[in-house]
Amino acid sequence: xxxxxxxxxxxxxxxxxxVLFLGAFVVAACGxxxxxxxxxxxxxxxxxxxxxxxxxxxxxxCLVKPVMLGGEIIxxxxxxxxxxGGYAIGIALEVDxxxxxxGLLIATAVFVSCLYSIRYMVHxxxxxxxxxxxxxxxxxxLGLVLSGDIFNMFVMVEILTFAAxxxxxxxxxxxGALEAAFKYLVVGCMGSTAILAGxxxxxxxxxxxxxxxxxxxxxxxxxxxxxxAFAFLYIGxxxxxxxxxxxxxxxxxxxxxxxxxxxxxxxxxxKSGIYGIIRITYFxxxxxxxxxxxxxxxxxxxxxxxxxxxxxxxxxxxKRLLAYHSISQIGYVLAAVGLASGLGFxxxxxxxxxxxxxxxxxxxxxxxxxxxxxxxxxxxxxxxSKKMPHTTVLFLVGAFxxxxxxxxxxxxxxxxxxxxxxQRAVETGNIGFLAVTIVALITSVLTLASFVKVTQSVFxxxxxxxxxxxxxxxxxxxxxxGILAALCIFTxxxxxxxxxxxxxxxxxxxxxxGSYIRSMGFxxxxxxxxxxxxxxxxxxxxxxxxxxxxxxLAVTIVAVASKYDSVSENREKNVAAKYQLxxxxxxxxxxxxxxxxxxxxxxxxxxxxxxxxxELHSGVVNDYALWAVVALALAxxxxxxVL
Amino acid sequence: MxxxxxxxxxxxxxxxxxxxxxxxxxxxxVIGMSIMDYGVNLLIISVGYNPGGTAPIFTAGELTKASYFxxxxxxxxxxxxxxxxxxxTAMSMSLVIRMKESYGTxxxxxxxxxxx
Numbered sequence: 001x002x003x004x005x006x007x008x009x010x011x012x013x014x015x016x017x018x019v020l021f022l023g024a025f026v027v028a029a030c031g032x033x034x035x036x037x038x039x040x041x042x043x044x045x046x047x048x049x050x051x052x053x054x055x056x057x058x059x060x061x062c063l064v065k066p067v068m069l070g071g072e073i074i075x076x077x078x079x080x081x082x083x084x085g086g087y088a089i090g091i092a093l094e095v096d097x098x099x100x101x102x103g104l105l106i107a108t109a110v111f112v113s114c115l116y117s118i119r120y121m122v123h124x125x126x127x128x129x130x131x132x133x134x135x136x137x138x139x140x141x142l143g144l145v146l147s148g149d150i151f152n153m154f155v156m157v158e159i160l161t162f163a164a165x166x167x168x169x170x171x172x173x174x175x176g177a178l179e180a181a182f183k184y185l186v187v188g189c190m191g192s193t194a195i196l197a198g199x200x201x202x203x204x205x206x207x208x209x210x211x212x213x214x215x216x217x218x219x220x221x222x223x224x225x226x227x228x229a230f231a232f233l234y235i236g237x238x239x240x241x242x243x244x245x246x247x248x249x250x251x252x253x254x255x256x257x258x259x260x261x262x263x264x265x266x267x268x269x270x271k272s273g274i275y276g277i278i279r280i281t282y283f284x285x286x287x288x289x290x291x292x293x294x295x296x297x298x299x300x301x302x303x304x305x306x307x308x309x310x311x312x313x314x315x316x317x318x319k320r321l322l323a324y325h326s327i328s329q330i331g332y333v334l335a336a337v338g339l340a341s342g343l344g345f346x347x348x349x350x351x352x353x354x355x356x357x358x359x360x361x362x363x364x365x366x367x368x369x370x371x372x373x374x375x376x377x378x379x380x381x382x383x384x385s386k387k388m389p390h391t392t393v394l395f396l397v398g399a400f401x402x403x404x405x406x407x408x409x410x411x412x413x414x415x416x417x418x419x420x421x422x423q424r425a426v427e428t429g430n431i432g433f434l435a436v437t438i439v440a441l442i443t444s445v446l447t448l449a450s451f452v453k454v455t456q457s458v459f460x461x462x463x464x465x466x467x468x469x470x471x472x473x474x475x476x477x478x479x480x481x482g483i484l485a486a487l488c489i490f491t492x493x494x495x496x497x498x499x500x501x502x503x504x505x506x507x508x509x510x511x512x513x514g515s516y517i518r519s520m521g522f523x524x525x526x527x528x529x530x531x532x533x534x535x536x537x538x539x540x541x542x543x544x545x546x547x548x549x550x551x552x553l554a555v556t557i558v559a560v561a562s563k564y565d566s567v568s569e570n571r572e573k574n575v576a577a578k579y580q581l582x583x584x585x586x587x588x589x590x591x592x593x594x595x596x597x598x599x600x601x602x603x604x605x606x607x608x609x610x611x612x613x614x615e616l617h618s619g620v621v622n623d624y625a626l627w628a629v630v631a632l633a634l635a636x637x638x639x640x641x642v643l
Numbered sequence: 644m645x646x647x648x649x650x651x652x653x654x655x656x657x658x659x660x661x662x663x664x665x666x667x668x669x670x671x672x673v674i675g676m677s678i679m680d681y682g683v684n685l686l687i688i689s690v691g692y693n694p695g696g697t698a699p700i701f702t703a704g705e706l707t708k709a710s711y712f713x714x715x716x717x718x719x720x721x722x723x724x725x726x727x728x729x730x731x732t733a734m735s736m737s738l739v740i741r742m743k744e745s746y747g748t749x750x751x752x753x754x755x756x757x758x759x
Contacts (some may be wrong), residue, residue, distance in 0.1 A: 151720060158727050165734065172741055176757045179746075182738045186663060189676050189731055196724060197656065197683050203717070204690040252757045314759065619758025621672065621751050625663045 013095045016059035020139030023052025028132045042127040046118045049131040053114045057107040067100045068505045073519035088210030094148030097505035102145040109267040110138040116480035117260035137163035151209045161188045168257045180252035183621045191239025198232030212520035219286045231635040241273025244304040245627040247327045254323035259367020266326040267356035292642035297338025304331030305443045318376035329355045336417045345507035347416035354409040361398035361484040368473040383463030387470040392459045397485040403448035406545045409492035453598040648689035655682030669739045669749045680728035691717030
């Protein structure tokens with residue numbers, strides 16, 4: 001065996017996973033003694049972790065050419081134990097365009113976040129252990145998306161859950177860190193157990209754990225046991241994606257974890273859940289043409305979208321707010337993927353990618369604020385744009401992207417999602433899909449409103465006296481944010497490039513289960529099909545920006561022409577309403593409406609809803625566990641009835 | 644006979660769920676997670692069982708067409724699952740200890756700083 005064989009790109013998937021676990025091992029072998037360098041207490045460990053993540057990203061980028069452009073599916077048998085007697089004996093890695101798409105997202109987010117954490121983690125204790133867990137988490141997620149074996153997927157799910165829980169809890173002094181980690185562990189464990197139970201029920205029926213072989217066997221021979229297995233697997237991966245009803249866990253975990261880990265939890269862990277759902281619904285069970293399954297995914301996606309965005313509006317903590325928005329955006333992804341059309345897949349995956357980029361950027365910006373001021377309470381912050389101009393600009397890029405303002409990337413993908421849902425509504429004549437379009441639009445508006453609030457209360461307005469000495473964050477952190485911001489702008493300006501080279505190959509991979517099965521060496525009758533993407537992306541970002549500018553100008557002219565003076569005209573009314581509501585009628589004390597309270601009128605009108613939701617998200621772990629059990633029960637009954 | 648195993652394993656899983664949902668003591672929650680885990684382990688090992696089969700330990704020469712043994716793969720899976728279960732228990736107990744130190748209670752209804 002010569003050395004050139006080792007550099008064959010068929011080995012690259014396993015290399016990209018291996019370097020991360022190897023990195024974790026080497027970091028752990030460095031011991032736990034902090035380095036004397038005050039600017040980098042982790043010393044060489046940080047650079048080892050950075051090297052590992054960079055190498056992993058490099059290996060995956062090398063695969064873009066054969067897999068994305070060439071359409072090859074890499075089937076890799078560990079230890080060269082291929083099929084024997086018609087059964088898959090060995091453990092396999094299988095990398096199709098879908099796996100690689102998610103792999104690239106994950107590797108990018110992991111690399112950028114690692115770059116950021118070198119300077120960000122300076123003030124933390126336990127920094128040496130941090131990088132071990134960091135590499136484990138990254139390796140677990142990457143292993144999950146590249147695996148071709150369902151039991152391996154379960155093992156990777158456990159690794160990533162464990163690493164995420166530990167990384168949430170390790171700063172024990174942070175307010176609520178232990179509690180958040182424990183809740184996540186309990187419900188996450190119920191999810192993992194559900195996945196394991198589902199896996200083993202499939203094994204009992206089909207005596208194989210290989211994804212491709214399961215995909216050949218399951219669709220023709222569905223019985224009650226497989227339906228039960230499907231329900232268990234679906235709920236298991238839902239807990240990993242944090243979609244409704246598991247969203248409170250995400251909010252708790254994000255709030256307590258360091259910002260660099262929030263990036264991974266929101267940008268990477270949720271993606272692994274979405275990936276799992278796509279794999280089981282469209283590959284294993286092939287529910288592509290099933291209207292009821294589409295209904296379930298689209299419905300849950302829409303509910304996640306709307307519920308989480310309203311939860312976000314009621315938040316006063318920067319990172320909790322971002323966490324709810326994160327799940328709201330995952331709702332978009334799930335709804336688009338649930339449409340089961342080529343355009344829907346392409347749109348959903350595009351949005352998944354954008355979500356990783358802009359959400360990562362926003363969390364890193366929140367981390368920068370926390371790093372400099374020591375708080376994420378929206379009520380206490382303000383006016384930081386004078387002190388941290390670069391962070392402000394970078395944050396604004398992320399905020400524009402998530403709100404879907406052209407020409408940033410959120411606009412392109414949301415536009416495609418509207419198109420996909422509308423197209424589906426026209427095709428099927430089902431008014432329900434049109435409702436999804438409307439919910440998506442409303443959610444987008446509410447997202448924008450929420451980010452207006454955040455921007456106002458953190459970066460503009462009055463600078464509190466205690467933050468007079470705040471400085472801009474170190475260059476390393478700004479560089480990490482800059483990379484993500486540049487990617488946000490790039491993918492927004494050139495949506496054609498993204499769809500042609502990344503999302504459309506991945507969407508075609510979902511549609512062509514047959515080639516996934518055949519490349520593993522099993523027989524499949526499924527024919528090759530290509531989705532029609534001709535409708536995709538009928539948009540012009542620049543002209544939409546112009547329309548936006550014209551509209552803004554028109555509003556301004558009208559406002560100026562009518563001498564509209566909001567403060568003097570509405571002060572009496574506003575003050576009265578605000579104080580009746582919040583302070584029991586002490587009208588003689590005057591106060592401006594604070595930035596964090598920008599939408600008090602809206603909140604007042606919706607107070608019953610917000611009150612109800614606040615009661616519901618009680619913070620008691622038993623309640624969240626009950627939601628999980630109820631969700632499982634509902635999923636089982638649904639599958640038994642419709643599948 | 645094996646049907647009884649299946650019934651028991653699902654009973655254990657549901658009992659675990661019940662414990663997690665209804666008990667307000669953190670230690671009991673951890674016990675509930677363990678019970679749930681044992682239920683799944685029992686399920687896995689039952690799936691691989693062939694009545695009357697021997698242990699799946701053969702060298703190449705001993706193996707004949709007539710060899711009749713239980714499925715070894717679920718046993719390997721169970722081992723993995725047991726290890727993971729032990730890790731879950733260890734991790735959650737260490738969290739419980741730290742929570743008892745910082746909150747001074749084990750009641751889940753009082754450990755709810757993060758909500759809404």
